[in-house]
Amino acid sequence: xxxxxxxxxxxxxxxxxxxxxxxxxxxxxxxxxxxxxxxxxxxxxxxxxxxxxxxxxxxxxxxxxxxxxxxxxxxxxxxxxxxxxxxxxxxxxxxxxxxxxxxxxxxxxxxxxxxxxxxxxxxxxxxxxxxxxxxxxxx
Numbered sequence: 001x002x003x004x005x006x007x008x009x010x011x012x013x014x015x016x017x018x019x020x021x022x023x024x025x026x027x028x029x030x031x032x033x034x035x036x037x038x039x040x041x042x043x044x045x046x047x048x049x050x051x052x053x054x055x056x057x058x059x060x061x062x063x064x065x066x067x068x069x070x071x072x073x074x075x076x077x078x079x080x081x082x083x084x085x086x087x088x089x090x091x092x093x094x095x096x097x098x099x100x101x102x103x104x105x106x107x108x109x110x111x112x113x114x115x116x117x118x119x120x121x122x123x124x125x126x127x128x129x130x131x132x133x134x135x136x137x138x139x
Contacts, residue, residue: 001075001076002075002076002077002137003073003074003075003076003077003078003136003137004073004074004075004136004137005074005136005137005138005139006074006106006108006111006113006136007108007139009073009074009103009106009113009136010103011103011104011105011106012102012103013073013102013103014073014100014101014102014103015068015072015073015100015101016068016072016098016099016100016101017064017067017068017071017072017098017099018096018097018098018099019064019096019097019099020094020095020096020097021056021060021091021092021093021094021095021096021097022093022094023093025056025060026040026041026054026056026057026060026093027041029056029057029059029060029063030057033057033059035057035059037057039051039054039055040054040055040056040057041054042054051090051092053092054092054093055090055091055092055093056090056091056092056093056095058085058087058091058128060091061087061091061097061099061119061127061128062083062085062119062128064097064099064119065083065099065101065117065119065128065132066080067099068099068100068101068117069101069115069132069134072101073101073103073115074113074134074136074137075137076137077136077137077138078134078135078136078137079134079135080132080134081112081132081133081134081135082132082133083117083130083131083132083133084130084131084132085117085128085129085130086128086129086130087127087128088126088127088128088129089121089125089126089127090127091119091121091127095121095122095127096121096122097119097120097121097127098119098120098121099117099118099119099128100117100118100119100120101115101116101117101132102115102116102118103115104116104131111135111136111138112133112134112135113133113134113135113136114131114132114133115131115132115133115134116129116130116131117129117130117131117132
């Protein structure tokens with residue numbers, strides 16, 4: 001399986017993945033990363049916080065961006081070089097998140113592609129936005 005080369009891309013190309021965030025996802029992410037912040041794993045403590053309930057880790061949503069880049073655009077063989085992120089709303093357990101990456105700049109001589117990265121919830125609200133720089137696979 002091989003991804004899309006820079007020669008096969010054009011400005012405006014985009015791809016998305018959609019995932020409903022489950023309680024299991026949050027606990028697995030907490031266990032894998034070691035981020036056991038009560039905002040994510042302790043209902044009683046989370047209810048005292050600013051969102052009044054448990055929220056998913058912001059980096060879990062960022063991981064959905066990684067899935068788009070690594071599997072669809074550019075896809076397998078892509079090297080993820082950098083990511084600029086802004087978390088704009090919390091993701092709640094049960095939310096369905098759609099991560100979309102759109103090509104906004106290409107530098108063929110360096111084999112670099114800049115993509116706008118956005119995650120939205122089922123209500124169409126932006127929960128994450130930013131930009132990624134990747135090195136797509138070579139021909």
